[in-house]
Amino acid sequence: MKLPKELIEKFKEPFISELENYINSEVELIVKVKSKRLLENKNGQKYLLITFEDKTGILRAIDWFNAEKNDSKIDVGNVVRANGKVVLYDGRLQLNILQDSDIIVLNNNEYSYERFVAESKIPIDVIMKDLNNMIKSIKNYHLKKLLEEIFNDKELSEKFKEAPAGLKIHHNYRGGLAEHSITVAKMCDNLSKVYPWINRDLLITGALLHDIGKIYDYVINPKGIEITKSGELIGHIVKGYEIVEKKIESIGLNEELKTELLHMIISHHGELEWGSPIVPKTPEAFILHMIENLDSKLNRIQNIKEKELETNPDKEWSDFDPNLGRRFLLKHIERG
Known part of the structure; x- marks a missing residue:
């Protein structure tokens, strides 16, 4: 993962993706423990095999000197400070923990969460500019007013710009929800040109709002992205329905349009076994499900x-x- 220059300059300790520039050099890292195993070689010497991670990648590390001591100190999920020598082993980068160095577990206030939470490669101001242009293109007064009410709401808008769209599966990074939403809206916009008989304004509105409830599903903290109690017990479909229904009450959307829009929100997962309380039963709801599912899989x-x-x-x-x-062919023919 390539990092912007200003982010690299902000931190003293290098990110994992930068370590190819430090081969055969000693470094101090702030990393998260992804896994650990206390092992023993054929001579009976114990060693600690660790997988470290940050938002830029993963790194194998090995401790030959204080294996049992450091194993007892660290747990999976801990953020730690580790000192070691970067080497190339079996074609991969590896950190050899120094002999006189302890691995130090850090408190939340001793590091920045920016090390562990990836963010959208598209700048959030670019995403929001595209979103605002999409809203301006809506011809239906009430749907346009609804979108303006939601995205001009400071609390909702700020949460929307920060939120990931998922925990692990897709768009699981800061700004992921906004990126996913505008991408789905753009794909729906293009499809509306192929099928001009569908209700474009309704489709675009549903695309921009289908996952709005995820602003309450996740929280970004020093350990990364975690699901909230609301996300665990209620979920984004219900919360999204509540957000949109409440805003609809203030703008006077007619009952027919209101029903079809809310139907799109509660049916966008497509199938009952995938979490939707009802399957899509309008062309716009069906398209939204297919497109948002496609975007999540491609991501x-x-x-x-x-x-x-x-x-x-x-x-x-x-x-x-x-x-x-399935598995995927990595060396496929790319766009030339």
Whole structure:
């Protein structure tokens, strides 16, 4: 993952993605413990094998000197300060923990969450400019007014710009919700030109609002992205319905349009077994489900490709992805 210059300059300790510039050098890192295993070699010497991570990648680390001591100090999920030498081992970067160095577990106030929460590659001001232009293109007065009421609401707008669209599956980074929403809206806009008989204004409105409830599903904190109690117990479909219905009351949307828009929000997962309380029963609801599902899957495929090639640039096939039920060709013919 490439980082903007201003972010690199902000932090003293390098990110994992920068370590190729530090081969055979000693570094101090602030990283999260992804996994750990206390092992023993054939000579009976114990060693600690650790996988560290930050938002730019993962890193194998090994401790030959204080294995048992450091194993007892750290847990998976801890953010730690580790000192070691960066080496190239078996074609991959590895951190060899220094002999006289303890791994230090950090408190939340001792590091910035920006190390561990990735963000959209598209600047949020660009996303919001596109979103505002999309709102301006809506011809139906009441639907346009509804979108303006929601995205001009300071609390809702700020949460929308910060929120991820998921915890693990897709767009699971800061600004991911806004990116997903505008991408779905753009795809729906293009489809409305192919099928001019559909209600474009209703489709675009549903696209921009279908996941609005996710602003209450997740919280970004020093450990990364976590699901909230509301997200766990209520979920974004119900919260989104509540947000939109409440705003509708203040603008006088007619009952027929209100019903069809709310139907799009509660049916966008497509199937009962996928979390929708009802399946899509209008053309616009059906299109929204298909398009938002496509965008989420393409985002996941893109992330799989980037992460696997970052670890091994020569890899031809991805690992099996349980969510999508297959592995993917990584060295496919790209746009030239």
